[in-house]
Amino acid sequence: MITLHTFPSPNGRKASILLEELGLTYRVHRVDLVAGENKRPDFLAISPITKIPALVEELPGGRSRRLFGSGAILLHFSERTGRLVPDNLDDKAEAMSWFMLGISDLGPTSVDMLRFSVRAPEKIPYAIDLFKGELMRCYAAMDERLAEAEHLANGYSIADIACFPFIAAAAVAGGGLLERFANLKRWHDAVAARPAVQRGMAVPE
Ligand SMILES: N[C@@H](CCC(=O)N[C@@H](CS)C(=O)NCC(=O)O)C(=O)O
CATH class of the missing domain: 3.40.30.10 (Glutaredoxin)
Known part of the structure; x- marks a missing residue:
């Protein structure tokens, strides 16, 4: 268990x-x-x-x-x-690259953006601009990739799972993120429609 x-x-x-x-x-x-x-x-x-x-x-x-x-x-x-990870070494290399973007760039940068723009008692423009810029780099990279591929790697994989919840959270927070990145929106909507993703997003109840 x-x-x-x-x-x-x-x-x-x-x-x-x-x-x-x-x-x-x-x-x-x-x-x-x-x-x-x-x-x-x-x-x-x-x-x-x-x-x-x-x-x-x-x-x-x-x-x-x-x-x-x-x-x-x-x-x-x-x-x-x-x-949830490709066998083929070329596809696996692509999957690992996007997986790590989710784990080490998108996730921590999203949290730092929230900390400095919402939670910080003192708003520091340098920090807000820095994390906003870094976050835009993540979104733009994903959007460009998703213009040419259905998923981040060849087929749905842990790369998509590593990124999806932070994109879903940004979509819920508003700010027009998905309106600005059409490919990211198409991918977000497709991943969000998966029954397992819907069950996983509801945990813990
Ligand atoms: N690198 C970790 C980060 C996990 C993380 O930041 N967890 C947050 C919630 S999303 C947490 O437990 N925060 C409690 C704390 O910082 O004390 C991962 O990818 O899982």
Whole structure:
């Protein structure tokens, strides 16, 4: 059995979308980040950085395996099942490149943009302009790629899952993002229509 420790956020939803796409049975433990549940010793033992998503897999013989971070979770299960990642080395290289853009550029930059433009007590124009510019670079790169390809790699893969929740969050936040990037909108709407994505986006309820 798999227990997913998560919270309603884009990083958490990458993990739940993946588990739904793979049809794996899992239970959900909602970690209340607002109440600081992520700082408790039992959660620290699963996620040393005290961030969700994290996951525990019970294995035969009473053993268990932990995984923390959306990137590690996506890579582990795609490798274990041989699904959601292309076999062909050229296609896999493309998939890994977009996967890493989602994990190391789009995700952190989206969070930093929110922090500096909304949450910061003092609005620092340099920081807001910097993260806005970086975010536009991510959106423009994805939009250009999606002008020539249906998905970020050749076929739906963990690259799409690594990026989708942050694009969905930006779409919900407004600001006309999807109106400015037509290919990104077409891709967003197609991914959002997948039943497994809809189930994963609703976790935790
Ligand atoms: N690199 C991690 C980042 C995870 C992350 O930032 N999680 C946030 C919620 S989206 C969190 O747990 N924040 C709690 C905290 O910072 O204390 C990933 O890709 O999963």
